[in-house]
Structure formats: structure tokens, C-alpha cells
Amino acid sequence: MSSRKTKSELRVLTANRLGDGRVVYLSEDGGWVSKLDAARLVRDDAEAETAEAAGAAAVADRFVVEPYLIDVELVEDGVQPARLRERIRAQGPTTGHSLDHQPVSEVA
Amino acid sequence: MYRYDEFDRAFVEARVAQFADQVRRRQAGELTEEEFKPLRLMNGVYLQLHAYMLRIAIPYGTLSSRQMRTLAHIARTYDRGYGHFTTRQNLQFNWPRLEDIPEVLKELASVEMHAIQTSGNCIRNVTADHFAGAAADEVADPRIYAEIVRQWSSLHPEFSFLPRKFKVAVTGAATDRAAIRTHDIGMEIRRGDDGGLGFRVFVGGGQGRTPMMAHEINPFVAERYLLAYLEAILRVYNRWGRRDNKYKARIKILVHERGIESFRTEVEEEFAALRDGALDLPADERERIAAYFVPPEFETLPVEAGRLSRAIAANREFGDWIERNMHPHRMPGYASVTISLKPVGGVPGDATAEQMEAVADIAERYAFSEIRVSHEQNLVLPHVRKNDLPEIYGRLQEAGLATGNVGLITDIIACPGLDYCALANARSIPIAQQLSERFADPARQREVGDLAIKISGCINACGHHHVGHIGILGVDRKGEEFYQITLGGSPAEDAAIGEIVGKGFSAGEVVDAVETIVDTYVALRQSPDESFLGAYRRVGEAPFKEALYGG
Amino acid sequence: MTMMGTDVLADGVVLWRRGGFVEDRWARIGDEDALPPEGAVIVTLARWQDLRRSDAPGAWEVGVALAAGDDVREIAADLPRLALITLDFPKFTDGRSYSAARLLRERYGFAGELRATGEVLLDQIPFMRRCGFDSFAISHEPTRRALADGRLTDVPIYLQPVSERGEVPVGTRPWLRHRA
Ligand code: SF4
DSSP, X not given: OOTXXXXXXXXXXXXXXXXXXXXXXXXXXXXXXXXXXXXXXXXXXXXXXXXXXXXXXXHHTTSEXXXXXXXXXXXXXXXXXXXXXXXXXXXXXXXXXXXXXXXXXXXX | OOOOOHHHHHHHHHHHHXXXXXXXXXXXXXXOHHHHHHHHHTTTEEEOSSSEEEEEEOGGGEEEHHHHHHHHHHHHHHSSXXXXXXXXXXXXXXXXXXXXXXXXXXXXXXXXXXXXXXSSSSBOOOEEOTTTTTOTTOSSOHHHXXXXXXXXXXXXXXXXXXXXXXXXXXXXXXXXXXXXXXXXXXXXXXXXXXXXXXXXXXXOOBOTTSOBOOEEEEEEEEGGGHHHHHHHHHHHHHHHSOOSOGGGOSHHHHHHHHOHHHHHHHHHHHHHHHTTSTTOOOHHHHHHHHGGGOOOOOOOOOSOOHHHHHHHHHOHHHHHXXXXXXXXXXXXXXXXXXXXXXXXTSOTTEEEHHHHHHHHHHHHHHSTTEEEEOTTSOEEEEEEEGGGHHHHHHHHHHTTOOOOOXXXXXXXXXXXXXXXXXXXXXXXXXXXXXXXXXXXXXXXXXXXXXXXXXXXXXXTOTTOGGGSSEEEEEEEETTEEEEEEEXXXXXXXXXXXXXXXXXXXXXXTHHHHHXXXXXXXXXXXXXXXXXXXXXXXXXXXXXXXXXXXXX | OEETTEETTSSSOEEEETTEEEOOOOEEOOTTSOOOSSEEEEEEHHHHHHXXXXXXXXXXXXXXXXXXXSOXXXXXXXXXXXXXXXXXXXXXXXXXXXXXXXXXIIIXXXXXXXXXXXXXXXXXXXXXXXXXXXXXXXXXXXXXXXXXXXXXXXXXXXXXXXXXXXXXXXXXXXXXXXXX
């Protein structure tokens, strides 16, 4: 992991599900959830290693593809990814027809 | 249109079964993601930010009403009720599940459609002039040849793992409506000295990181040698194209590094060995394929379309729509008409399932069930009676599809950008929406005149920003969305790559910047007839720079 | 599963031809290795160019291993003296050897064994076969398993006239083929 990372920086492991491609996050109990708020917070490099091992295992189990860690910040009502790309992944497209269709069937 | 025979059907069905098996093997763990990825890409399946994306080929942009209805059905059943028409005459669905895709492909096969080679390092969906078969200046219908190339390139055993993707475009007239000079191979149909048909062939065009206009490699390749000549080019590229660097792997770099002369020599050598062989296109076979594209039975109509004229006189808005969206047809009393997918504030290229069905119905009732997709992300009804246009307009209005802005500043091309695309640096769609809202006033749009804004969310240039009169490229500046503006590009026969005007703008500034450019143009043009492109070529970038960045 | 004493599902490389797994009677000789007194040997292009120049008649059957970037024109004149050519796929996404195979078969008339080496995967074998390959050195375990189970998914209608023996024209279109 890059030396830039300090213990105060928070990260979360994310991936896309193999079966339907939906965005998921590694949760506290080792499962995968679609809500970022329910994701396990990775606080240091040791936790990052554990999380990445869980990601690799989920790849081997054909549950997710291409897991990676993202930087997140604590905000008033939960956590928020540091980068816009990840904010859009977490919240969905910012505009367009997808917004009219609530993905009710898509709970992890 | 082309109709599948038993072999085409068997081919596509076997391909669907093969992909279903590949999906099964992926889920069973017999294929890793790395091994599966090229296979899914060759069936049009990407993994994007939020989900898989399925890209469906619309060969040479031609669709029937029946096919359009099936697309609407797929949108509703497997997606979120809409689809996105792209600059490559494809349709993209943004939300299918991998497990559903074999089923979607089966539905497509039932209406003679597929997603073969809409992605991956192979020969992609062949594009053609969207007015094919209707345009008055056409030498021959480009779809005949696009269809032949489509067939020859489908699962080509030698060319399925090229150094990089490969795009071919065909235009049927000297007026280039297919942007052939921005393609890996571009072909313009023309007549030879003996009156026979053939192609002026261009090679090595492309956008992306290193935009280049294609070079003419051969001024006339006779029709019968079409496939032999293409195979020669592809073979030289497959053998010697760079594979050490993804950004240098397109054929344009090979042509550039070797020089067009040396490249041509090698192609001609290969061609000499391939011609007069199994790839020859016999005249009777050309006729057999051409027969699929014979024009519909047009009625003999007077040149004057009285009902149309009266409707124009009675309804100003309708008249404006006609002025922008109607195009000349080679038959008296007929026209082609563009259905704009660029409503003010809308997502360029998006159509809902209901809109697709409305277009299918209108085409069935008034347009021989024929629909085209243009690379400007609009739809076209190629053959309509002029006197039917008032009714067509009314029905388009009901479907929210009667925007009269073809070629105007709100007819914006935009790629999906960071709202969907895994490769994006910045969003494209919201910028397009804000721009179309800024210039929403129809009178102002008409005053500005022909002006093409094209937006890409990254240097891959799916939104063709290099060839926009005003091009906008999204870049990532320290985690923030920034937009670089280029001026003076054009995809047509006067093709040019736009020049970067100066430092980029934030998302909050870019719409104002475009407005400044537009106002500057309006102020300095010699007359309302001097187009943006004409004015830019006359005065250069200085006045625009001055207006944007001050002295 | 075993065939002729080889465990095709064990680690290592096994050789497959249409019809099943076969024993590999060819020995690969590195550029630094001594040539055996006789037998079937596969050498690199460079080694072959040395051998070709030496006058020693040689008691070997010779095969040449071409790398993906080698130019097949360099051995075009030697083909009558070669019983086998291997063409490499350093990665399965590197398609150069497809062109090399067609040139060898169709342009230069090579009639010996044409073997694919490197990353040879199940889904690429049909393409390779169509380009003229007739044997496949396979190290990928799921591919070996699928071949052992007789699962080779092909689309048996073809839209290109290639000279693969075993394909015949069908229908009216001159480029249509199907497997005989
Ligand atoms: S230009 Fe870039 S951001 Fe836009 S669709 Fe293409 S790859 Fe994605």
C-alpha cells in the first residue's frame, strides 16, 4: 500500500457482483452489501490486508470481480467516498432515465 | 433490408448458445475474469461503473419497426425502461444482469439482431451514411457493402485478436455523412473510369488520444476486390501493428510510423496475392445482396406537396421543425426526416421504451417500417411522403420527440461519461443538459445557426469531441472535473481536428465559456451565412482566446 | 482421465489434435542444448537458420518453433524440409500467429503439422483450427478438462473462405462455409 496512507485515513473495499454487475462493499461481517453506509471501515494497512484477502476469496468464489480499496470520509450522515467516481458508483448516475426507475429488486 | 437466411439464423443461434456456455463456465469458475473478458466483449458485454452494459449492433444503422419494438421490450424487461443510441449506430443498455444476457441475445436473434463484435479488439459494427438509399447524391447504397463487410468480418478467425479495435465506415456519396476519415478504414463509393463501381479507400483515421485523419491508400478499388483489399489491410495490421502499448496499437500509429507509402506497398503486395481468389465478389452475388436493399415501392407524387406547404404556413413551430429536420429525398414528393433525440434538458441519444414503440408505430404507418440511427445519436425515417409530415409531427409531439434542432447548437453529441462509464474522467451528460438549457430559446438557436458541440468524458473520444465545431473533453484535475475546449473540428469531407483553445474550465465555468465562444462568433461573423466553422477558419483562435481568457 | 499413459489433467503441457489427446514425439531443443543424434526435434528459427547452412545432412526430422513476431517469409523456401512448425501465442489476446498460420498454409502451401503453443484456450481453438492449426499444446487446466469431456463450442457456420480442409461451401454466398 502506498506510504501516503496514514492510520487516520479510512478506506472501504468495493467490487462489482459477478452475476449482475452491481456495486457492492465488503461489510463488517465479511458479507457484501450494496449500501456504502453498511460497509466495513478499513483503518490501517493490516485491516486493508484482511479486507483484500476477503476480496480475493470472493473472487475465487465467483461472487465479485475486481475488488479494490477506495478512500472514504466521514460525513454527517455516514460515509462518503473521497473521489467523485466512487460517489457516483455509490449513488448511481447523477441524471437521466435511470433515476426514474427505483432499483427495488436490487438489494444484496 | 437484409433478411437472414437459414445460415445466418443458424450462425447467430450457435453464437448465442456459445456465449450462454461461456457465461455458464465463467460462473462455474472454469474461466477467470481475465479469460472471460475478451469473450464477453466480443459479445458486446462491458462491466461499467454500476452494472454490466450490453451494446447491440444496429448494422449500418438500419432498423425495422419490428426490431425497434423488440428493443423496447428488452429495455422494459431486462433494463430500466430505456436505451442509449451511440455515435457508432449501436444501442446500449446500461443495466442488464450477466445472467440475463444470453436470454436478451436470444430475443435479439429472433428479430435478426445481435451484439457480435460491438466491442473487443476485432472488426466492429460497420457504419454507413444514415440517408443510404434515400439521398439524392448517392452513387450506390453503402449498406450493400457494409452488409458484405459485416458478414466477412463476423467471427473472422484471423482477425478476432487484433492489436486493437477496428472500425470501418462506408459512405455512398462524395458528401461524407459517415465521417469516413475518422475511421480505421473509410470507404467512399465512386465510379471508375470504365463506369464500374468501386471504392476510394482511406486508412489510419481515428480519434482517441492521438487523433488522425485517414490517408487515402487507394483512389479506386474495384467492387469485386472489396474483401480481398480489406483482408490485405487487416493482415498487414494484424502482423505488424504494435502490441507493446495499448495507446499505440491502432492502425493509425502503424500507418504513421511506417509512412503511408511503405504501408501501401505492403498492402498492395498482400492484395496482389489475395485478389482473384476465394474472396472475389462475383457480380451476381453483389446483385443478390443488393436486392435486399432495393428501395420500397414509391408512389409517383407531384413535386409540390400542398398539404405540407399549408401546414408550414399555418404553424410556425412545425415550419421550424421542417426547416431543420427534413432532408431532400431522391423521389419527388418524398423526404427523409430526422427524429431528434436531443430535447432541451434531455440525455443525448436516450429513448424510452415508449418512445421506441412510438417511433416503430410511426415508421410502420408512414415510413415503410424503416428507421435509421445516425452517428449524431438521432433517429431517421428515411422515406416519408412530404404530405404525411404534419401527422408524423403530431405523433412525434405526443411522444416527446418533435424537437426541431437538427444541426443546431442543442443537437449535442455526448458520450455516457462518468455517470456510467468506467473509463471516464468527468461527466458528459449534465454538461450537455446544461448547454441545451442555456441555448433553449429556438430563436436564439436559429440565430446562431449550424453548430456542432461534441462532448467526451475522456480521451477515448466516444463523444467525437475532436471533430466538434466546439469540442469538450472531460479531464480529471486533482480529483475535480475539468473540461478542455477545442475549436474548429469537423468530421465531414472538410475533416479537421479541433485545436485546444487554452486552459480548461471547471464544471461550473464550462457552460459560460461555451456561451462566450458562441457570442464571440455571432459578433464577428461577416453575415449570418458565415458558419461557425467558416468564421473560425477565417479568423483563427485569437478572438476566441481573447474573449475567454482576456488580453 | 488418461490416454496413452498421459494424465491429461495433470500439470504440464499435453498435446491435443482433433479426435483426442496424443503423445508428443517431438523434443524441443533449446538454442544452447546439444542436438540428439537423431529423432524429431523442434528448434528455434535462429537455430534452424544455422542448421540449414551447415552441410551435415542430419538424421533428424526437423520442426521449427516460430515466435509470434517472426516473419514466416523467412522459412517459406524451407517448408519442404520441415515436418512441423509451431506458432506461439504468448498471450491468448496476441493474434499474430493466426495470420502466420494462414500464410503458411494458404500462401506457402505448408502441409506438415502446424502446432499452436503458448496460451491456447478452449474458445480460441476453433479460430486456430480454421487458420490451419492441427495440433494444440495445452497447459490450461480447464481447457484440457473441457477437451477431455468433448466440449468444444464452435459456431459451425463460417462467413470466410479459408482453406481449412474439412470445410465446404454452402448456400449461394461464395464466402459461406460449414464443417464437412
Ligand atoms: S469517451 Fe471516455 S468517458 Fe466517454 S464513453 Fe468513451 S470511454 Fe467512456
